[in-house]
Amino acid sequence: MRVSFQDAKHLISLVGLFAAAVGVFVILRAAVVPAGFGKYGHYRAGAIDDNRARAVKFAGQGECVYCHDAQLQVRDSGRHKTISCEACHGPQAKHVASDGKEKPAKPDVIPLCLNCHEKDAAKPAFLPQVVKADHYTGTTCSDCHQPHNPKM
Amino acid sequence: MVHAIPGVEGFMYPNEVELQWGLLVVVYPYITGLVAGAFILASLERVFRVEAVKPTYRLALLTALAFLLVAPLPLQLHLGHPERSLEMYLTPHKESAMAMFGFVYLWYLMVVLLVEIWLDYRADIVRRAQSETGLLRIVYRVLTLGSMNISPASLHVDERLGWIMTIVGIPSAFMLHGYVGFLFGSIKANPWWSTPLMPIVFLFSAMVSGIAGVQGIYMFSMWVRKKTIDMRCVDTIGTYLFYAFIIDFSLEMLDLLHRTYESSESFASLDFMVHTRLFTSQIVLQIIVGTLVPLAILAATQVLTLAEQTRKRMYATASVLTLIGIFFMRWNVVIGGQLFSKSFLGYTTYKLEFATREGLLTAGVLMILPLFILWGLVKLLPPWTEETAS
Numbered sequence: 001m002r003v004s005f006q007d008a009k010h011l012i013s014l015v016g017l018f019a020a021a022v023g024v025f026v027i028l029r030a031a032v033v034p035a036g037f038g039k040y041g042h043y044r045a046g047a048i049d050d051n052r053a054r055a056v057k058f059a060g061q062g063e064c065v066y067c068h069d070a071q072l073q074v075r076d077s078g079r080h081k082t083i084s085c086e087a088c089h090g091p092q093a094k095h096v097a098s099d100g101k102e103k104p105a106k107p108d109v110i111p112l113c114l115n116c117h118e119k120d121a122a123k124p125a126f127l128p129q130v131v132k133a134d135h136y137t138g139t140t141c142s143d144c145h146q147p148h149n150p151k152m
Numbered sequence: 153m154v155h156a157i158p159g160v161e162g163f164m165y166p167n168e169v170e171l172q173w174g175l176l177v178v179v180y181p182y183i184t185g186l187v188a189g190a191f192i193l194a195s196l197e198r199v200f201r202v203e204a205v206k207p208t209y210r211l212a213l214l215t216a217l218a219f220l221l222v223a224p225l226p227l228q229l230h231l232g233h234p235e236r237s238l239e240m241y242l243t244p245h246k247e248s249a250m251a252m253f254g255f256v257y258l259w260y261l262m263v264v265l266l267v268e269i270w271l272d273y274r275a276d277i278v279r280r281a282q283s284e285t286g287l288l289r290i291v292y293r294v295l296t297l298g299s300m301n302i303s304p305a306s307l308h309v310d311e312r313l314g315w316i317m318t319i320v321g322i323p324s325a326f327m328l329h330g331y332v333g334f335l336f337g338s339i340k341a342n343p344w345w346s347t348p349l350m351p352i353v354f355l356f357s358a359m360v361s362g363i364a365g366v367q368g369i370y371m372f373s374m375w376v377r378k379k380t381i382d383m384r385c386v387d388t389i390g391t392y393l394f395y396a397f398i399i400d401f402s403l404e405m406l407d408l409l410h411r412t413y414e415s416s417e418s419f420a421s422l423d424f425m426v427h428t429r430l431f432t433s434q435i436v437l438q439i440i441v442g443t444l445v446p447l448a449i450l451a452a453t454q455v456l457t458l459a460e461q462t463r464k465r466m467y468a469t470a471s472v473l474t475l476i477g478i479f480f481m482r483w484n485v486v487i488g489g490q491l492f493s494k495s496f497l498g499y500t501t502y503k504l505e506f507a508t509r510e511g512l513l514t515a516g517v518l519m520i521l522p523l524f525i526l527w528g529l530v531k532l533l534p535p536w537t538e539e540t541a542s
Contacts, residue, residue: 007306010274010299011313014267017297021262029242042245121157122166 057091064092067100071148078149079128088112088147113141162498171490171502175515176226181332181354182361182482183223183522188329189362190216191265191321193392198318204388210535211373212366213269218526220261226518229509249338253331260328264321270295271314273533275302291532329358336485343418344489349407356400357478363393364446364474369526371468379538383460387453390467394450397474401443404481421496429491429499434484442477446470 036045064085065072075081086092094102119129130136138144144152160169194212197205228234241258244251270277278300281292330351337350367389374381411419426434449470453463487502505511 001305001308003305003309007301007303008309010297010301010306011309013297013299014270018262025241032238033242037243042243 055093057093058086059091059093059096061085063096074146074148078151080148080150107147109140109142109147113145113147159501159503160498161500162493163495164493164498164500165495168490168493169500171487171500173486173490174230174502174510175504175512176230176510176518178479178482178486179515179518180223180226180230181329181336181486182479183219183226183518184332185329185354185358185361185478185482186365186522187216187220187223187362188325188355188358189360189364190219190366191325191362192359193363193366193389195318195322195325196392198315199322202388204384205392207382207385207537208366208370208389210272210533210537211370211530212362213265213272214529214533214535215366215369215522215526216362217265217269218522218529220257220265221525222518222522224257225521226515229514229518232509249331249335253335256324256327256331260321260324264317264324268314268317268321269533270297271310271317274310275307276533278302326355330355336489341494342489343416344422344492345485347407347410349403349410353400353403353407356396356403357481359396360393360400361475361478363389363396364471364478367393367467368471368475371464371471373530377536379536381464383463386464386467390450390453390463390470393470393474394447394454397443397447397450401447418496421492425488425492425499429501430484430488433480434488438477438480438484442473442480446473446477449473 034044034046037043039045040048061084068085071085075083075085088107089104090107092104095104114132116127117129119131123129141147157164157169190212193205194209194216196202197209197212224237228237231237240251240254244254246252274296277292277295279302281289281296281300284292333351333354336345336354337347340346367386370389371381371386411422446469449466452458453466453470458466490500491502492499507513
């Protein structure tokens with residue numbers, strides 16, 4: 001069959017449609033992909049600066065010891081000596097920056113202790129574990145255990 | 153005192169106790185398999201010009217499209233955050249097999265399937281754009297993409313281009329589903345999945361499920377429309393199904409033999425799993441009910457001379473059983489691969505939920521949705537040959 005250009009003309013709109021789709025993709029990509037993407041790796045380069053600009057929330061144990069030597073002594077005398085202050089008290093940069101005026105919230109004792117000590121097969125053997133239902137009597141863990149040195 | 157975790161037997165690493173990939177990840181390869189299979193069936197008809205199966209050519213294409221549109225949904229639901237899925241296209245990571253799969257999918261949908269359907273239906277679309285009224289007229293007019301030219305010469309151009317698209321489409325469909333097998337087969341930490349045979353096994357099982365799916369949908373729609381089933385057509389498809397199934401089954405048995413003979417350190421553990429936790433889904437549902445029984449039925453239709461009515465019933469039964477069998481093949485791959493510990497010392501259990509984001513209900517809806525889409529597509533673009541002939 002003899003085919004002229006006229007007979008294939010309808011394909012132009014098909015090609016046009018594809019070109020338009022590719023065009024939309026390219027424009028969308030340019031608009032949506034953040035600047036600096038891929039500069040260092042498969043992420044936005046600016047994310048590093050954003051992270052650096054975030055306020056520090058943890059003060060670090062080295063700060064606490066200036067003012068709370070008593071608690072430090074107690075903690076270091078027991079098996080909690082490897083647990084840093086802010087692991088239980090949460091991030092305290094504000095407390096330190098205000099010289100102690102901004103007071104930390106009291107820890108929610110039961111969930112805090114159970115977070116580490118509730119029996120779970122996945123936990124390492126060196127971590128002492130209790131089953132709350134079997135172990136727990138009284139109002140809260142700190143009725144019997146001193147948090148800083150929990151040995152009975 | 154050791155506290156047993158419910159459903160866990162022996163030793164499991166903590167991150168293995170709960171399955172990360174559930175039913176939706178089973179549904180996903182099942183659906184893409186139906187797409188690839190239906191398309192390959194349609195393509196073979198076209199490339200090898202098999203007149204007998206013509207009545208299912210367009211139906212197979214529409215089936216492929218309907219299922220392809222739903223294919224990403226199980227993954228979207230499984231992962232959550234559908235708004236982020238676009239990022240896979242915008243900033244793809246070259247080393248991510250899944251990101252590259254996005255492009256295989258897009259290529260297949262936009263370049264292969266839609267173009268092929270459009271070219272094949274163009275004459276019908278133009279005719280309807282002229283004869284329909286109201287909203288439908290507008291829809292068809294848009295679908296013509298602005299050209300009303302259906303001269304024999306222009307249709308000849310469509311025919312040639314469509315043929316080329318089919319040739320391009322076959323490797324694309326192979327890639328689409330082979331890739332799904334590749335995703336599993338390349339997970340080298342998992343001995344249940346990691347085998348280079350995986351893409352090939354997936355591909356052939358896809359063809360089997362696609363052919364069975366189209367066969368079933370064809371027979372069912374003829375029954376609904378109260379039209380006579382073209383026996384020459386279903387007989388031929390039945391033969392295709394039989395052959396494809398034999399190859400698929402041989403490949404799976406080859407894989408099994410190879411595993412058994414090789415007996416690598418994982419074997420005892422996997423073997424135990426197949427005899428216990430996977431017994432119902434693997435031995436009973438996949439191999440016996442979903443493979444041996446339909447193969448026996450199809451073999452009977454090949455060697456015996458049977459009445460038309462009997463053959464119809466046998467084809468329908470074989471199709472349904474095949475679809476069940478392939479579904480459980482996906483199940484056994486996906487779920488089975490997560491039931492044993494990488495330490496080969498323990499086993500866990502998959503707990504199927506019901507009305508949750510990844511539950512049975514969702515999976516059911518996802519399986520039915522393509523049939524509704526297909527119904528809509530069939531209304532818009534009728535694939536029936538009897539009507540175009542009259």
